[in-house]
Every structure is written in C-alpha cells, then in structure tokens.
Amino acid sequence: NAGVMQNPRHLVRRRGQEARLRCSPMKGHSHVYWYRQLPEEGLKFMVYLQKENIIDESGMPKERFSAEFPKEGPSILRIQQVVRGDSAAYFCASSPSGHGTEAFFGQGTRLTVV
Amino acid sequence: DAKTTQPNSMESNEEEPVHLPCNHSTISGTDYIHWYRQLPSQGPEYVIHGLTSNVNNRMASLAIAEDRKSSTLILHRATLRDAAVYYCILTNYGGSQGNLIFGKGTKLSVKP
Numbered sequence: 001n002a003g004v005m006q007n008p009r010h011l012v013r014r015r016g017q018e019a020r021l022r023c024s025p026m027k028g029h030s031h032v033y034w035y036r037q038l039p040e041e042g043l044k045f046m047v048y049l050q051k052e053n054i055i056d057e058s059g060m061p062k063e064r065f066s067a068e069f070p071k072e073g074p075s076i077l078r079i080q081q082v083v084r085g086d087s088a089a090y091f092c093a094s095s096p097s098g099h100g101t102e103a104f105f106g107q108g109t110r111l112t113v114v
Numbered sequence: 115d116a117k118t119t120q121p122n123s124m125e126s127n128e129e130e131p132v133h134l135p136c137n138h139s140t141i142s143g144t145d146y147i148h149w150y151r152q153l154p155s156q157g158p159e160y161v162i163h164g165l166t167s168n169v170n171n172r173m174a175s176l177a178i179a180e181d182r183k184s185s186t187l188i189l190h191r192a193t194l195r196d197a198a199v200y201y202c203i204l205t206n207y208g209g210s211q212g213n214l215i216f217g218k219g220t221k222l223s224v225k226p
Contacts, residue, residue, distance in 0.1 A: 004157075033213055033214075035214075035216075042201075042216045042217060042218050042219065043152075043158065043214075043216040044216070045213040045214065045215065045216075048213050056213060059213075091157045091158070093157075093158075093214075102148075102160045102163070103158075103160065103214060104160070105157030105158045105159065106157050107156060107157050108156075108157050
C-alpha cells in the first residue's frame, strides 16, 4: 500500500507564473488536507477536502489559491500568479476519516519562486 | 482548539531514554492527545495518540497525567534517527473537522 504521493518534489516558478501541486492520497482514503510550511516555521493548515467537496478552507489565502479533489485523480493545490512569499514546503495528508484520526503525510513539494 | 505548550528544544544522548513533556491545561473531555514528529526535510510522521490511559507502540510510549492536563512522550532508547521536531497536538473527535493544529514543537537533538 503506497503512502501519500506528492509531485513534483521540487518546483521552481518565476514570479507571476502558476504552480500546480498534486497529491494522491493513500488507497481507501477520501479525506485530504493541505498544509504549508514557511522556512523556519511550523506547519499551517490550509484546506480540507473530501472527494469533490471543500470541507474547510479557513487556512487558505483568499486570493490566488485554490484546491480541488475530483472524483477521479489526485488532489490539486493551485497557486496563480506566484510571488516570492509563496516559497515554502507544501504538504498533503490523507486520512480514512475526517475526525482527528491518524493522518498520513506525503514528502511535500518544495516551491521556490524566483 | 485547545493549545499545547512544549519546550523549544531538548538534548539527549544516544541509547538513553528521552521524556518529551507537553502541557495542555485547557484540554476538554473529548480531546485526544496526538504526537507527530518531523524529521529534517520530510513530512510529519504519526507517532502515537491516546485519550486517558497510557499507550505503548513500537515507536514510543505516551504517559498521560491523571488530570489529563499534561502528557509525556517517551522514547525508550534514543537513536540518531530520532532527531526531529516533535509536535504534541490535541484533536477533538467529536467536533473538529480533522485538521491538525501544529505549534512550534520540541526540537530534539541526539548526541552520539
């Protein structure tokens, strides 16, 4: 049973470009969470999705950021018109249920905006 | 969500036990205590969780105070691979949406 898969592991974008981060949850998991970790800081919750639905996006910046988890395929975190402050590690986690059960994290995508 | 308080950093010698404390004085009756750790350049990894009773698994032990206002993660024999940031997190099975609220955690250094 493969773990949570994130790709790419490293992504470099110029200011103003779009970044698309992918996350395939563990088999059988329908709950996905995205977190962001700025350099030298802790992880901050961004968004919680359950197949085709956004359950909680309270941690997501209001502009330029969006997330989806379609019926088929991976969850996507999309950042439009990236700025240098978006440079961070973005982690995805999945769980079999949405109420505080053990979460399994991917290895993260390290986004660098130049 | 209730908050937790952990020391910023701790040091241990290899092969010795490590006791990582966590205070959660405002814990509610339905809050579970979870521990995760994050090794350098990796995603967080689940370590252990409990509600009221002490818990043991292959990675660690969790000792929970009788009043539940504090807990201690115990690594029985620290190895160099245990050097990581350890996070103590409260999760409410009854009402939360399931997302984890990470604090600053405790950075554990292990000396050979």
